[in-house]
Amino acid sequence: MKRSAFRGSAALAAVGVTAALALSACGGGDENGGGDGAFDQASNAIVNASDKKGGTLNLLRTGDFDSTDPGNMYYATAWNFSRLYARPLLTFKSVAGQGNLDIVPDLATGLGQASPDQKTWTYKLRTGVKFADGTPVTAKDVKYAVARSNYSPEVMEKGPVYFRQYLENPNGYKGPYKDPNLDNFKGVTTPDDQTVVFHLAKPFAEFDYLATIPQTAPVPKAADTGDKGGVNYAKSVVSTGPYKIDKYEPGKSISLSKNPNWDTSDPNRKQLVDKIEVQLGVAADEVDNRQMDGSAHIDVQGNGVNAAARSKILSDPELKKNADNPKSGFLWYTAISRQVAPFDNVECRKAVQYAVDKTAYQAAYGGTTGGDIASTVMPPSLKAYQKFNLYETPGDKGDVAKAKEHLKACGKPDGFSTSISYRTERPKEKAAAESVKASLEKVGIKVDIKNYPEDGYTGGVVGDPKFVKKNNLGLMVYGWAADFPSGFGFLQQITDPGALKGTGSSNISHIDLPEIAKMFQDVPAIKDEAGRNKVYQEIDKKVMEDASIIPMLYAKNLYYRNPKVSNVFINYGYSGMYDYANLGLK
Amino acid sequence: MTAPIEVSGSETEAQPDAVLAGVDRKAIQGRSLGQIAWLRLKRDKVAIGGGIVVMLLILMAVVGPFLVGDPNQPHNDLIDPMLSRPKTGIMHSGISSHHWLGVDLPAGRDMLSRIVNGAKYSLIISFLATILAVVLGVFFGVVAGYFGGWVDTLIARTMDIFLAFPLLLFAIALVGVFPDSAFGLSGNGLRVAFLIFVIGFFSWPYIGRIIRGQTLSLREREFVDAARSMGARAPYILFRELLPNLWAPILVYATLMIPTNIIFEASLSFLGVGIKAPTPSWGGMLNEAKEVYEVAPHFMFFPGMAIFITVLAFNLFGDGLRDALDPRSSR
Numbered sequence: 053m054k055r056s057a058f059r060g061s062a063a064l065a066a067v068g069v070t071a072a073l074a075l076s077a078c079g080g081g082d083e084n085g086g087g088d089g090a091f092d093q094a095s096n097a098i099v100n101a102s103d104k105k106g107g108t109l110n111l112l113r114t115g116d117f118d119s120t121d122p123g124n125m126y127y128a129t130a131w132n133f134s135r136l137y138a139r140p141l142l143t144f145k146s147v148a149g150q151g152n153l154d155i156v157p158d159l160a161t162g163l164g165q166a167s168p169d170q171k172t173w174t175y176k177l178r179t180g181v182k183f184a185d186g187t188p189v190t191a192k193d194v195k196y197a198v199a200r201s202n203y204s205p206e207v208m209e210k211g212p213v214y215f216r217q218y219l220e221n222p223n224g225y226k227g228p229y230k231d232p233n234l235d236n237f238k239g240v241t242t243p244d245d246q247t248v249v250f251h252l253a254k255p256f257a258e259f260d261y262l263a264t265i266p267q268t269a270p271v272p273k274a275a276d277t278g279d280k281g282g283v284n285y286a287k288s289v290v291s292t293g294p295y296k297i298d299k300y301e302p303g304k305s306i307s308l309s310k311n312p313n314w315d316t317s318d319p320n321r322k323q324l325v326d327k328i329e330v331q332l333g334v335a336a337d338e339v340d341n342r343q344m345d346g347s348a349h350i351d352v353q354g355n356g357v358n359a360a361a362r363s364k365i366l367s368d369p370e371l372k373k374n375a376d377n378p379k380s381g382f383l384w385y386t387a388i389s390r391q392v393a394p395f396d397n398v399e400c401r402k403a404v405q406y407a408v409d410k411t412a413y414q415a416a417y418g419g420t421t422g423g424d425i426a427s428t429v430m431p432p433s434l435k436a437y438q439k440f441n442l443y444e445t446p447g448d449k450g451d452v453a454k455a456k457e458h459l460k461a462c463g464k465p466d467g468f469s470t471s472i473s474y475r476t477e478r479p480k481e482k483a484a485a486e487s488v489k490a491s492l493e494k495v496g497i498k499v500d501i502k503n504y505p506e507d508g509y510t511g512g513v514v515g516d517p518k519f520v521k522k523n524n525l526g527l528m529v530y531g532w533a534a535d536f537p538s539g540f541g542f543l544q545q546i547t548d549p550g551a552l553k554g555t556g557s558s559n560i561s562h563i564d565l566p567e568i569a570k571m572f573q574d575v576p577a578i579k580d581e582a583g584r585n586k587v588y589q590e591i592d593k594k595v596m597e598d599a600s601i602i603p604m605l606y607a608k609n610l611y612y613r614n615p616k617v618s619n620v621f622i623n624y625g626y627s628g629m630y631d632y633a634n635l636g637l638k
Numbered sequence: 639m640t641a642p643i644e645v646s647g648s649e650t651e652a653q654p655d656a657v658l659a660g661v662d663r664k665a666i667q668g669r670s671l672g673q674i675a676w677l678r679l680k681r682d683k684v685a686i687g688g689g690i691v692v693m694l695l696i697l698m699a700v701v702g703p704f705l706v707g708d709p710n711q712p713h714n715d716l717i718d719p720m721l722s723r724p725k726t727g728i729m730h731s732g733i734s735s736h737h738w739l740g741v742d743l744p745a746g747r748d749m750l751s752r753i754v755n756g757a758k759y760s761l762i763i764s765f766l767a768t769i770l771a772v773v774l775g776v777f778f779g780v781v782a783g784y785f786g787g788w789v790d791t792l793i794a795r796t797m798d799i800f801l802a803f804p805l806l807l808f809a810i811a812l813v814g815v816f817p818d819s820a821f822g823l824s825g826n827g828l829r830v831a832f833l834i835f836v837i838g839f840f841s842w843p844y845i846g847r848i849i850r851g852q853t854l855s856l857r858e859r860e861f862v863d864a865a866r867s868m869g870a871r872a873p874y875i876l877f878r879e880l881l882p883n884l885w886a887p888i889l890v891y892a893t894l895m896i897p898t899n900i901i902f903e904a905s906l907s908f909l910g911v912g913i914k915a916p917t918p919s920w921g922g923m924l925n926e927a928k929e930v931y932e933v934a935p936h937f938m939f940f941p942g943m944a945i946f947i948t949v950l951a952f953n954l955f956g957d958g959l960r961d962a963l964d965p966r967s968s969r
Contacts, residue, residue: 359722360932366721412714415744419722476910479929483744486916490712490745500825501915 095378095622096149102618105324107637112331112339113353116303121286122266123201124208128627129354131266135633137291138269141175144625146320146634152623155260158320163260170255177246182313184291191242193270199237201267203227207282214262220253255577261536294323306330324636349614354629356609375612377421378628379433382533382607387561388600392526399462401599405443407455409491413604416483423605429592431606436539436585442596455495467496470526475506481529516555528560539588547595548572561600568594678962685958691951699761702754709755710916713746723933731936740936752918753944759919763833764899770838772892775845780876783853797843809836813911826914837899845891852887856880886963893956897949904945920945
């Protein structure tokens with residue numbers, strides 16, 4: 053889970069907010085001279101809904117996917133893209149707006165059947181699903197996919213290892229590359245060709261979220277051997293989706309064409325265009341410009357446009373109507389270390405909560421289209437989100453008087469000195485750190501800004517309690533998104549005292565409250581979602597009362613959609629980026 | 639034998655113990671070499687222009703910070719929260735009667751104040767680094783040139799090694815492992831010391847080579863032989879006989895080294911290993927501007943111009959100085 057911050061997933065705005073947005077968005081579009089789209093329309097609706105077939109879809113991005121191998125990927129954009137050629141057991145619903153946070157069956161016929169103790173999860177596979185070469189998909193292919201992706205860290209090093217973490221493994225199974233006999237892998241059993249049973253070591257009521265990870269997409273053992281197997285499977289993935297990879301040149305391009313053996317009853321994907329060409333390694337500004345001049349269709353980097361394009365789009369109504377500004381599921385925040393004096397005193401933490409100017413922080417992340425001002429740890433894109441604000445300040449610009457009150461209560465009426473850290477490679481975080489410094493100096497808190505390389509920031513800097521103490525890092529600029537859009541997925545890594553082990557923990561505030569630990573221990577066994585969400589809200593409030601996280605922004609991205617593309621909508625299951633598995637051309 | 643052309647203003651020091659008493663230049667020329675050089679320099683309008691700009695820059699760096707406002711004071715209200723660029727001013731630069739050069743992004747800090755304060759650090763670092771380089775370069779250059787033999791070989795090869803060093807990469811790596819506080823310094827003080835050390839320590843061979851070459855030819859001259867024959871010891875010859883004759887090249891190359899060091903400091907700041915945020919530096923401002931130069935061109939333009947003007951002024955002045963002090967070079 054340590055790389056959770058790499059990908060994000062989001063859910064959707066609360067119903068009221070969403071409806072309001074939808075209304076204003078549609079209104080705005082009409083005023084802008086009609087046309088086909090409206091600003092932010094795809095966040096809540098399908099833009100250019102159409103079943104027209106044919107054409108070549110041109111996708112592009114600045115980097116490369118971390119891998120095309122469904123078993124070896126972590127970024128949300130890769131998980132999203134993989135659905136073009138890989139069908140996991142479950143997936144996020146392909147509908148516009150709120151609904152796509154719902155988990156629906158994909159390769160399976162229904163959601164997981166849990167045993168009463170939440171420790172055994174059973175999935176039945178659809179019949180008639182075939183690989184691209186025509187061979188039928190069996191339960192063993194799913195078991196093999198889970199085994200290779202989670203138990204062979206020496207080969208599959210990029211993806212998360214939730215299954216290894218949750219499944220029982222009584223005989224220390226070492227992965228299929230070292231131990232080809234799958235019978236030794238007891239965590240998953242296959243009573244027949246259509247049934248997959250997962251055996252958990254501890255109860256986990258949210259196991260269905262794990263079944264949406266592309267690692268449950270079937271992999272034929274025969275195709276994962278020799279020169280074509282292992283890491284090289286990325287170049288010869290055997291498709292179960294509507295498209296198959298014809299050619300993958302890492303860093304350069306990916307070519308996909310229709311998969312003739314795709315199960316057309318698949319409710320989650322469309323097979324509209326004939327070919328999909330992905331150009332990799334395109335310069336960032338070129339990515340933006342080519343979408344706007346029409347020579348490429350959709351950016352599959354999934355981070356949104358750059359500053360230059362952002363300004364161009366937002367100031368030109370003709371471009372703006374083809375842009376979307378969905379929430380990404382990230383929370384940009386500044387953590388307060390509970391270990392670093394004087395922040396071991398809750399009053400000093402509260403003083404900072406009141407002192408910060410969140411609008412300045414917002415400016416650092418690109419202004420109002422970069423994120424909405426936050427007041428809770430959980431972003432509104434989670435079903436468990438509940439709005440509250442314990443530290444309200446006028447216009448979110450900070451409240452010097454209240455901050456000073458708490459400074460007095462903390463015994464530091466004249467302020468104190470501390471440090472704030474940010475990641476060197478991230479100019480936005482630098483600007484954010486500078487904004488915090490400027491806010492805090494108004495109440496007499498002196499702040500020294502320190503920067504560290506992004507690589508190892510969580511591992512050896514803010515995640516290392518000794519380092520934090522030694523360098524007096526009272527404040528740390530950070531960001532977080534969940535691997536799966538539940539309260540547990542979001543909160544556990546950054547607030548659970550149980551996640552504090554040695555170094556490398558994302559609980560960088562060093563929250564060690566026993567009552568929060570207890571709640572995290574009990575919540576996985578609660579069967580109903582509403583009951584669990586209540587606990588998550590409780591945890592959120594406890595953390596805010598403890599004042600050890602300053603939520604700054606619910607992150608948003610600005611995307612541009614080429615108006616020629618059809619069936620465009622935001623999928624909140626994958627960090628609030630466009631759903632790549634349903635695109636077509638008008 | 640003509641008069642030693644390397645001799646500059648400090649004539650009396652250059653002729654201790656009346657070693658060169660027989661050489662009567664005043665009778666021939668009626669002016670000291672320093673005066674001649676000054677006359678030559680005065681005639682060079684371009685060099686004088688550069689010199690005036692250099693003076694103004696130094697004045698700006700010394701006095702300026704007291705005249706302009708706090709360079710770190712944000713003016714968030716001047717920034718459009720949606721378009722994230724200054725609301726007003728030519729080309730959305732935020733230029734106004736309060737902010738003559740506009741404001742930066744995203745915090746809306748006054749550009750003039752940041753440039754003036756940036757000049758302070760830029761000049762302090764490049765001056766002190768140059769002094770360090772000159773001291774090291776002259777010392778080792780003179781020693782190598784005068785003693786020759788294995789001393790020369792050792793020092794010359796060391797200089798070759800330094801010159802072959804991938805300096806920028808080394809500096810980046812070094813700042814990465816540099817502690818937060820060391821040698822009784824911390825924060826920006828330490829960073830400034832570090833930058834001076836890195837820049838100075840790695841540029842001394844440039845001047846060291848030139849001084850070594852000059853010393854090689856000087857040590858064969860009669861006045862050195864004379865001093866030696868009168869029993870002068872090496873330190874005396876080095877510092878009382880040779881060094882005074884080296885002032886001209888030292889002055890010229892030091893002047894020409896300053897702009898190089900300004901650029902070097904800006905490069906390091908641009909790469910994020912310079913002065914710590916939010917303290918302004920020209921290279922750091924360019925780094926911040928590179929993300930948004932299309933939205934706010936003024937953000938890149940003004941610090942870029944500051945570096946350009948400073949480097950150009952120092953170069954013009956340095957070239958003029960060389961021409962004035964060394965008539966052999968073509969003009």
